[in-house]
Structures are given as structure tokens and as C-alpha cells.
Amino acid sequence: MGQASHPSKAHLDAQAISRFKKERVLLQLTEDQFRDLVVRPLMLRMGLEDGRDLCGPDEEGKDCVFFKADPIRKRIMYAVQTKRGPINMTRKATENVTEAQAQLRTALETSVSLVMPREKRKPDCVILCASGKINKAAREHIQAEINDTRLAFMGADEVINGLDEYYPEYWYGIEADKFPYYQRLKEELARQSETVSIVEQSDAGLAVCPITDESFVQLYLNRMTTVEKKVGRDTETVPDLEEIPIYGVLKGKPKLVMITGDAGSGKSTSLRRLAYSVATKALKDESASMVPVMMRCTEVEKSPHRLIEQAADATARLTPDRGASFNATDLAAGLVAILLDALDEVSSDEGRAGVIRKVKEFHQTHPTCLVVITSRRTPFVKETSELTGFTTYQISSFSMEQAERLVTTIVRDKSLPAVDMNETLRRIRDVHGVELNPLLVTIFVAISDYNRQDIPANITELFKKYTEMMLGRWDKQKGLAQQIHAPIKDFLLRSLAYLMHTRGDISIPVAECRALFERELASRDHRADVEVLFHEIVYRSGLLRIVGEDIEFRHMLLQEFFAGRAIPSAEHLTGLVSQPWWTKAIVFYFGENPDKCDSINGLLGRIPTADPVGVYTAATAVGLATQACYLSKVDDKLVSFRWVLRTLAEVKDRFIAQGGGDPEKRFPELMVYLGYYLHARDAVASHLMADLAASLLEAKPQTDEEQAVNETALFWALVGLIEVGQLPAVEDLLKKFRPTDRRHFLGIHMGCYLLANIRITTASTKDVARRICNKLTTKVRPYAYQIISDLKSMLIEVRRGKLEIFHDTPPRELALPGPEVEDEPEDKAPG
Numbered sequence: 142m143g144q145a146s147h148p149s150k151a152h153l154d155a156q157a158i159s160r161f162k163k164e165r166v167l168l169q170l171t172e173d174q175f176r177d178l179v180v181r182p183l184m185l186r187m188g189l190e191d192g193r194d195l196c197g198p199d200e201e202g203k204d205c206v207f208f209k210a211d212p213i214r215k216r217i218m219y220a221v222q223t224k225r226g227p228i229n230m231t232r233k234a235t236e237n238v239t240e241a242q243a244q245l246r247t248a249l250e251t252s253v254s255l256v257m258p259r260e261k262r263k264p265d266c267v268i269l270c271a272s273g274k275i276n277k278a279a280r281e282h283i284q285a286e287i288n289d290t291r292l293a294f295m296g297a298d299e300v301i302n303g304l305d306e307y308y309p310e311y312w313y314g315i316e317a318d319k320f321p322y323y324q325r326l327k328e329e330l331a332r333q334s335e336t337v338s339i340v341e342q343s344d345a346g347l348a349v350c351p352i353t354d355e356s357f358v359q360l361y362l363n364r365m366t367t368v369e370k371k372v373g374r375d376t377e378t379v380p381d382l383e384e385i386p387i388y389g390v391l392k393g394k395p396k397l398v399m400i401t402g403d404a405g406s407g408k409s410t411s412l413r414r415l416a417y418s419v420a421t422k423a424l425k426d427e428s429a430s431m432v433p434v435m436m437r438c439t440e441v442e443k444s445p446h447r448l449i450e451q452a453a454d455a456t457a458r459l460t461p462d463r464g465a466s467f468n469a470t471d472l473a474a475g476l477v478a479i480l481l482d483a484l485d486e487v488s489s490d491e492g493r494a495g496v497i498r499k500v501k502e503f504h505q506t507h508p509t510c511l512v513v514i515t516s517r518r519t520p521f522v523k524e525t526s527e528l529t530g531f532t533t534y535q536i537s538s539f540s541m542e543q544a545e546r547l548v549t550t551i552v553r554d555k556s557l558p559a560v561d562m563n564e565t566l567r568r569i570r571d572v573h574g575v576e577l578n579p580l581l582v583t584i585f586v587a588i589s590d591y592n593r594q595d596i597p598a599n600i601t602e603l604f605k606k607y608t609e610m611m612l613g614r615w616d617k618q619k620g621l622a623q624q625i626h627a628p629i630k631d632f633l634l635r636s637l638a639y640l641m642h643t644r645g646d647i648s649i650p651v652a653e654c655r656a657l658f659e660r661e662l663a664s665r666d667h668r669a670d671v672e673v674l675f676h677e678i679v680y681r682s683g684l685l686r687i688v689g690e691d692i693e694f695r696h697m698l699l700q701e702f703f704a705g706r707a708i709p710s711a712e713h714l715t716g717l718v719s720q721p722w723w724t725k726a727i728v729f730y731f732g733e734n735p736d737k738c739d740s741i742n743g744l745l746g747r748i749p750t751a752d753p754v755g756v757y758t759a760a761t762a763v764g765l766a767t768q769a770c771y772l773s774k775v776d777d778k779l780v781s782f783r784w785v786l787r788t789l790a791e792v793k794d795r796f797i798a799q800g801g802g803d804p805e806k807r808f809p810e811l812m813v814y815l816g817y818y819l820h821a822r823d824a825v826a827s828h829l830m831a832d833l834a835a836s837l838l839e840a841k842p843q844t845d846e847e848q849a850v851n852e853t854a855l856f857w858a859l860v861g862l863i864e865v866g867q868l869p870a871v872e873d874l875l876k877k878f879r880p881t882d883r884r885h886f887l888g889i890h891m892g893c894y895l896l897a898n899i900r901i902t903t904a905s906t907k908d909v910a911r912r913i914c915n916k917l918t919t920k921v922r923p924y925a926y927q928i929i930s931d932l933k934s935m936l937i938e939v940r941r942g943k944l945e946i947f948h949d950t951p952p953r954e955l956a957l958p959g960p961e962v963e964d965e966p967e968d969k970a971p972g
Contacts, residue, residue: 156305158312160301163301163304163312164273164274164297164301166312167179167272167273167297167300167301168226168272168273168297170225170272171225172223172224172225172272174470175223175225175272176204176205176223177473178311178469178470178473179272179300179304179311179469180204180205180221180223180270180300181205182308182311182469182473183300183303183304183307183308183311184205184207184219184221185207186307186308187303187307188209189207189208189209189219190207190208190209190210191206191207191208192205192206192207193205193206204221204222204223205220205221205223206218206219206220206221206253206264207219207221217265217266218253218262218263218264218265218266219264219265219266219267219268220248220249220253220264220266220267220268221267221268221270222241222244222245222248222267222268222269222270223270223271223272224237224241224269224270224271224272225271225272225273226271226272226273227271227273227274227275227276227296227297228241228269228271228273228274228275228276228279228296229274229275229276229278229279230276230278230279230282231278238279238282238283241269241271241283242282242283242286242287245267245269245283245287245292246287248264248267249263249264249267249287249289249291249292250263251263264291265291266291266292266293267289267291267292267293268293268294268295269283269292269293269294269295270295270300271295271296271297271300272297272300273296273297274296274297274298275294275295275296280294310449310450310453310469310472311468311469313449313453313464313465313467313468313469319423319430319432319466319467320423320424321459321460321461322432322456322459322460322466323420323423323424323430324420324424325459325460326416326417326420326433326435326459327417327420327421327424329459330352330413330416330417330420330435331350331352331353331417351410351414351579351583352410352413352414352417353417354418354421355550356550356551357410357414358543358546358547358550358579359386359387359543360386360387360407360410360411360536360537360539360543360579361384361385361386361387361536361537362384362385362386362387362389362390362400362534362535362536362537363382363383363384363385363534363535363537363899364382364383364532364533364534364535365380365381365382365383366380366381366382366383367379367380367381367929368381378929380925380929382898382899384537385534387411387414387415388415388418390415390511390513390534391415391419391431391478391511393532395531395532396475396504396508396509396510396511396512397500397501397504397512397530397531397532398511398512398513398514398531398532398533398534399513399514399515399516399522399528399531399532399533399534400412400513400514400515400516400533400534400535400536401515401516401517401518401522401533401534401535401536402515402517402518402535402536403517403518403578404517404578404580404696404697404698404701404725405578405579405580405581405696405698406536406539406578406579406580407536407539407578407579407580408482408483408515408516408517408536409482409483409515409696410579411515411536412435412480412482412513412515413435415433415478415480415513416433416435416478416480419431419433419478420433430476431476431477431478431511432456432466432467432471432476432477432478433478433480434452434455434456434467434477434478434479434480435455435480435482436451436452436455436479436480436481436482437481437482437483437486437688438481438482438483438484438486438487438493438496438514438516439483439486439487439647439648440688441481441496441499442487442492442493442495442496447499447502447503448479448499448500448502448503449503449506449507452467452477452479452503453465453467472507472510473507473509474509475507475509475510475511476510477507477510477511478510478511478512478513479500479503479510479511479512479513480513481496481500481512481513481514481515482514482515483515483516483647483697484496484497484514484515484516484521484522485516485517485519485521485522485697486647486697488644488645488646488647488722489645490521490525493521493525493527494525494527496514497514497525497527497528498527500512500514501530504530514531517697518535519721520721520754520801520816520820523801523816523819523820524800524801524808524816537899538899538900539578539579539582543579544582547579547582547583547586548582548586551583551586580696580698581600581603584603584604584607585603600728600729600732600769601702601705601706601728601729601731601732601733601735601769602732604698604699604702604729605733608631608634608684608699608702608703609627609631611682611683611684612627612630612631612634612677612678612682612684629662629667629670629674630674630677630678630682631703632661633657633658633661633662633674633678634678634684634703635703635704635706635707636657636661636707637649637654637657637658637703638694638699638700638701638702638703638704638707639703639704639707639708640657641700641704642700642701642704642722642723642726643704645722647693647694647697647700648688648691648692648693649691649692649693650690650691650692651679651687651690651691651692652690654675654679654692655671655675658671658674658675658678659671662674679692683695684699698725701725701726701729702726702729704726704729705725705726705727705728705729705730705732705733706729706730706733708726708727708730711730711737711740711741711743711744714727714730714744715744715747715748718744718748718758718759718762718763719748719749719752719755719756719758719759719762720755720758721758723762724758724761724762724765725765727762727765727766728762728765728766728768728769729769730766731766731767731769731770732769734770735769735770735771735772735773736770736772736773737770737773738767738770738773738774738777738778738781739773739777741763741766741767741770741777741781742777742780742781742784744763745763745781745784753792753795753796753798753799754796754799754801756788756792756795756796757789757792757796757817757820757821759788760784760785760788760789760792760821760824761820761821761823761824762824763781763784763785763788763824764781764782764785764821764823764824764825765823765824766781767781767782767785767827768826768827775829778827778829779829779832779833782825782827782829782830782833783833785824785825785857786825786833786837786854786857786858787850787854789821789824789825789853789854789857790849790850790851790853790854790856790857791850793817793853796813796817797810797813797814797817800813801813801816801817809927809931811884811924811927811928811931812928812931814884814887814888815887815888815891815928818860818887818888818891819891821857822860822861822863822864822888822892823864825857825858825860825861825864826861826864826865827861827865828862828865828867830857830858830859830861830862830865830867831858831862831867831870833854833858834855834858834859834862834870834874837851837854837855837858838855838874838877848881849881849882852878852879852880852881852882852885853880853882853885855874855878855880856878856880856885856888856889859871859874859875859878859889860888860889860892862874863889863892863893863896864892866896866902866903866906868893868896868906868909868910868913869909871889871893871909871913872909872912872913875889875913875916883920883924884924886917886920886921886924887921887924887925889913889917890913890914890917890918890920890921893910893911893913893914893917894910894914896910897910897911897914
């Protein structure tokens with residue numbers, strides 16, 4: 142294992158540090174620190190293995206033992222004796238030379254007991270390793286006195302050379318003063334808040350930062366896990382929903398954590414809040430504190446350097462002396478937390494996998510350090526095997542109580558009357574097209590003074606009103622005579638977003654952005670306005686931010702909003718509708734053209750059908766886009782939804798057979814089916830599903846194949862009704878629903894379970910959801926057993942501090958809400 146032909150950034154950084162400083166750092170270490178933080182990691186990186194301690198009360202003269210594979214002697218044993226400080230002599234041996242000589246002799250003559258293979262043998266090589274220099278006289282004297290060819294020496298010179306070559310990151314932060322870093326980090330986190338700006342329509346221009354102690358609204362994470370439950374004399378493993386506050390990831394045992402959530406759910410804000418709170422605490426507490434390192438996954442993916450090098454560079458940018466803010470001691474103690482935001486913004490699966498591989502390489506070397514990644518719930522996150530070893534949480538649904546606290550925080554200085562605050566919350570609850578989340582609440586409050594009576598009809602209208610406000614909010618400060626008309630700014634942002642989205646990028650060089658604006662304005666005879674427009678859009682609108690030499694939208698949804706509205710026409714959607722990257726942009730396109738559902742219907746016959754994953758993605762996009770067409774005729778929307786139901790039904794078997802897009806088919810079939818259900822359920826969320834379900838029940842399929850398609854289409858109609866809370870209709874339709882693919886009951890049960898226990902709805906709706914769950918208990922129990930069995934082979938749980946495989950025996954009962962209800966006989970007449 143030698144140095145690469147092209148030195149890494151860490152190697153170059155190590156070479157820039159003076160040798161005198163390195164020698165001084167080694168001399169300051171205690172013997173234990175020298176052994177544990179320098180010698181053992183260095184030997185392991187040099188390709189040796191093991192590194193067990195052999196020092197203490199029963200010390201045999203050796204501090205630790207290493208092994209290396211050898212094709213002739215099978216394994217070479219190295220015994221390493223560490224000593225603090227220099228080992229020197231002139232004319233006669235000094236005390237430290239005599240002591241080292243005695244310990245080396247003992248090490249050479251003492252056998253070490255091994256387990257595999259079971260034997261007792263003496264070391265093949267004994268190394269005297271000192272944190273100071275070992276001069277020539279001391280080496281020659283010890284070698285002459287002991288007279289053994291197995292003896293080797295590593296003084297400060299050899300140790301420094303080894304660290305420079307094999308462990309250059311050891312020198313990071315060797316003289317780090319962390320307090321300036323914590324202070325600057327807090328300032329940067331507050332300045333570059335991910336959440337859109339909330340600015341008063343006044344000269345004061347006061348912004349609310351969502352990550353400070355005064356403004357942050359606590360968010361929660363949840364995941365499905367298992368717990369052991371005592372049933373009589375038996376102990377059974379049952380499913381359990383674990384929920385923790387966002388701070389819980391800092392204190393939990395998992396060191397590789399993935400946080401998922403939909404757009405605007407608070408992923409980035411939560412990550413920044415973690416870093417902000419750690420920095421705040423560190424500035425008040427002189428004890429050893431965690432060092433948070435915030436980075437974007439896109440910059441990790443683009444960089445050729447290792448994650449440890451990028452983390453050091455990220456901290457160095459925020460310190461006066463441009464040095465890393467953590468050191469080897471911090472890494473060994475697990476005090477470095479790498480916080481990586483927005484894996485979904487990396488444009489390719491290959492790039493995302495590359496980020497994960499960098500994280501795993503870092504974790505293998507520094508297993509006690511925490512790494513947290515955020516991402517939308519993309520197919521990559523759901524299906525890739527790269528995330529094996531990660532503990533995955535999702536951000537819990539945003540409750541009305543949380544929304545109220547957020548609104549109270551934002552309007553604290555606006556003096557908004559209670560009646561108006563209640564009206565704002567009512568509008569938040571009533572808007573369709575998106576679930577309640579922090580971004581939605583923020584935007585609603587941002588436009589609360591814009592036009593109280595104009596309630597946005599869908600998410601596109603909501604974003605449109607917000608961006609219009611942000612692009613035109615300087616009118617009162619500058620006067621209309623100096624203000625560029627907001628539609629021109631909107632046009633430029635649409636051009637920028639469409640270019641970026643077409644490339645699959647989430648950032649663009651500032652110079653290229655400026656050149657794009659110049660071209661677009663010159664072609665429309667607005668040359669003189671370039672500087673004013675560029676300054677107002679980039680620096681004053683709050684919609685973009687500059688990161689280094691690049692510019693990007695402040696939130697991915699904003700890029701998708703502008704890019705979707707820039708799609709030239711519905712004809713251009715044929716090649717885009719099957720790509721997940723474009724799904725939300727397409728929804729925004731039809732939100733901008735809500736009366737054009739007939740354009741969707743004209744698109745349906747041209748969608749490629751060869752790839753089942755592409756067909757499935759297209760059906761999902763069409764369903765979401767149809768929901769955005771709130772001004773289209775019901776008949777046109779019924780045509781689109783009917784196609785969505787039938788397409789999802791027809792592609793089911795091919796989609797599952799292909800592993801849901803996983804070419805290696807690493808996931809059990811039932812898990813792929815659950816992905817098939819979960820990823821498309823939002824696409825059918827419409828009250829119109831009641832009419833479609835009724836027509837599907839009346840259909841008379843002529844073949845078994847048509848019958849299977851018809852019942853799966855009816856399943857999706859029921860899923861859509863569950864998503865919009867029409868549980869009484871679902872309960873009635875279920876009396877006549879007799880699918881041959883009984884996994885459909887599992888999807889319906891899961892939707893009702895989430896509605897009864899997690900999602901926000903009325904008490905009466907939750908009661909109906911519980912009744913349906915109870916009714917389906919016996920139907921879904923075999924699949925629940927199978928899920929637990931599948932998870933047993935896919936996951937490893939951390940229990941009581943140990944790694945254990947899932948329980949071999951499936952539980953007798955499931956943790957389902959309410960008492961079990963006797964299942965109806967299959968031949969019982971409905972009603």
C-alpha cells in the first residue's frame with residue numbers, strides 16, 4: 142500500500158506543514174495518546190492487521206501486536222513497543238535507553254498466545270517506536286547489546302514520513318482553535334438558511350431565521366423497527382413505530398443515518414439546526430465538543446478528494462488561519478459529525494452511489510464519527526443496496542400544532558391579529574396538491590399580507606404568488622420608476638431553471654448565469670437593464686444563493702417550479718414524463734396551465750411502453766399533473782385518471798418482475814410490491830376516484846387477464862380515495878372488493894393505518910380507518926409475517942448495544958390498532 146502517483150489533497154496539505162511543527166506535536170502526546178492516535182492507525186493504514194494491546198498490569202514488554210499476510214510464512218507478527226519522547230545517548234547509555242533495551246529484549250523473547258490458528262509464537266519483528274528522535278548512537282548501542290536481526294526502529298523522522306504518506310489527515314487541525322470556527326459557522330448557517338426568506342413589506346426588511354433557538358419548530362423523525370414483546374412465557378418480535386426528535390440522531394447509536402422526506406418537509410433546516418445547536422453549545426462549554434461539518438452532496442460528488450479531505454477543507458474555509466478545525470483526537474473520539482445535505486440533488490444514480498461510497502470509506506476508517514445524509518424519498522434511496530448499513534428515518538408529518546407554532550414565530554413582529562392567524566391556518570389546511578409542511582406554511586405566511594382574499598387554488602398558484610411578491614417587493618423602497626417589471630425577472634428565472642434542469646444540474650457558474658441573462662435580454666431589447674436585473678434577481682430576491690463560484694436556487698422546489706413553467710409545450714413532455722427528475726416540474730407545468738388537461742390526454746398514446754419503470758413513472762407523473770388541472774373539465778380529468786389506473790394495473794407484474802428498477806433484483810417480491818404501492822399513491826389522490834371505482838365494479842371482464850387488470854385498477858381507485866380521506870366510500874366499496882391478488886389488501890390496510898395513526902385528519906375519519914384496519918387484519922397477517930421474514934434477511938438491528946439478526950420466528954399477532962374483527966366469509970353476500 143504505497144502513495145498514489147498523484148498526491149491527494151491530504152498529502153499536499155501535509156507537505157505544507159513544517160517538520161518542526163510536526164515534531165512538536167508528537168512530543169506533546171502522552172505515551173497512550175502516541176500509541177492509540179498515531180502508531181496503531183498508522184500501522185493499520187500501512188497494511189498491517191489486528192493491533193491488539195499487550196500492555197498494562199501484565200505487560201510483556203510489547204504495547205501492541207500486528208500481523209501481515211505472507212505467501213511463505215502465512216503471517217508475519219510485528220510487536221511494537223512505544224516510548225514517549227526522544228531516545229538519545231552520547232558516551233554511555235541513558236536511563237531511557239536502558240529501559241527501552243530491557244523492554245525490547247523481553248518482547249523478543251516472550252511468546253504471544255494466538256487463537257486462530259491456536260498457537261504460541263514469538264514475534265518475527267519487534268519495533269521500537271518513539272515520539273521523539275532516536276539518534277544513531279542509541280540505535281547502534283541497543284542493536285549491539287541485544288544482537289537480534291528481528292529488531293527495527295521508528296523514531297520521529299520515520300513516524301512523520303509514515304504519517305505523511307499513509308495517514309496525512311492526522312495533521313489536520315494540529316493547532317486548531319475551534320472557537321472561531323464555531324462562531325463563523327453559526328453566522329454562515331444563519332445567513333445561508335435553506336428556508337425561503339420571510340421579509341416584512343416595510344423599510345425594516347427584517348428576516349426570520351428558522352434555525353435559531355427563538356425560531357426553530359421542533360421536527361420529529363420516525364422509522365419502522367421491531368421490539369420484543371412478552372406474550373405469556375414467550376418473547377415475540379413485533380413491529381413498532383419509533384419516533385425521535387431531530388436532536389436524537391446526535392445521541393443515538395447509529396453512526397450512518399439517512400433522513401428522508403418530501404420537498405419542503407424541513408430536511409435541510411433540520412440538518413442546519415443540528416449544526417447550529419452544536420456550535421452554540423460548544424461556544425458556551427469548554428469541554429470537548431462535537432465538530433459539525435456541513436456540506437452539500439453535490440459538492441461531495443463533484444470533488445475528486447476523499448470525504449475526510451473535503452470535510453477538513455470545509456472547516457478551513459471558516460477559520461482565520463485556513464486550517465482544519467478538527468484533529469486526530471476528535472476523529473478517534475467520534476467528535477466529528479459530517480452533515481451532508483440533499484443527496485437527491487445529485488443528478489445521477491451513479492453520482493449518488495459515489496457519494497455513499499465516499500461516506501462508507503470514511504466510516505470504515507472513523508467508525509465512531511456520525512454521518513447524516515438527507516434526501517427526498519427517491520427510487521434510489523428506496524431501492525439501492527448502497528445504503529446497506531444506514532439507519533433510515535423519515536421526517537414525521539407536520540401537525541397543525543407545529544404549524545401554529547411556526548406561524549406564531551414568523552408573525553411575532555407583524556402583530557397579526559388572532560383572527561387573521563386562524564384564517565392563515567385555515568387556508569393552509571384547505572389547499573390541495575401538497576401535504577402540510579414547513580415550506581408550505583412559510584410561503585402561506587409570506588403572502589398573508591399580499592392578498593388576504595385571494596386563496597391559491599393549487600401549489601403552482603401558491604408558489605407563483607410567493608415569487609411574484611419576492612421579485613417585486615422592492616417597489617416600495619425604490620419607486621416604480623426604477624423598478625424592473627417582475628414578469629421580466631420571472632422570465633429570466635424560468636430560462637435559467639429550464640437550462641439547469643435540462644442539464645440535470647442544481648447549480649450553474651455565476652458567469653454563465655450572467656451571460657444567459659445578457660443573451661435573453663439582448664434578444665428582447667433590454668440591454669441596459671442587465672446589471673440592475675442581475676443584482677435584484679441574484680442578490681435581493683431571496684430565491685437564489687451563491688455558493689463559491691456557482692449560483693443555485695435556494696430550494697430545489699423553486700428550480701422545479703420555474704423549470705416546469707418554462708417547458709415550451711405539452712409536445713415536449715413525451716420524452717420527459719418517464720423521467721423521475723422531471724416529475725415535479727411537469728406538475729408545475731400543468732399547474733401553470735390548469736385548463737389544459739386535454740393536452741395530457743393527447744400525450745398518453747405517445748408514451749414509450751417498453752420499460753416498465755418508465756411506464757410506472759409516467760403514470761405517476763400524469764396522475765399528479767391531472768390533479769394540478771383544477772380548471773379542466775371533469776370529463777377530461779376522468780380520461781386521464783382512467784388511463785393512470787389502467788396503466789398502473791397493466792404494468793404491475795412487469796414492474797415487480799423487474800425488481801422495481803433494480804437490475805440485480807436484490808429485494809424480495811413483497812418489498813417491491815410495497816414500493817409499487819407507496820411511490821404511486823399520491824398520483825391517484827382525487828375525489829373523482831369514487832366515480833371510476835363505481836364503473837370498475839360494474840365492468841364485466843371477459844378474460845382472466847382483464848379481470849386481474851380490472852381489480853388492480855379498482856385497488857388504485859380505493860387507494861386514491863384513502864389518500865383524500867374518503868374513508869366511508871372505501872369502507873362501502875370494500876364489501877364488493879374480492880381481488881385474486883390479495884396483496885392489495887396490504888396496501889389498503891397500510892394506507893388506513895397511516896391515516897389512523899400518523900396523518901392529520903378528523904376524529905371520525907380516523908375511526909373509520911381503524912374499522913377498516915380491524916376488518917382486514919386476518920387478510921394481511923400472512924403478508925406481515927412475510928415482511929418481517931424478508932426484513933430479517935435484509936436488515937441488522939442494533940439491540941442492547943449488539944448487532945443481532947431479526948428474530949427467526951414471526952410474531953403471533955401484529956401491532957394493529959383496535960381489537961381483531963372476525964373476517965367475513967368469502968362467499969358472504971355484500972351489504
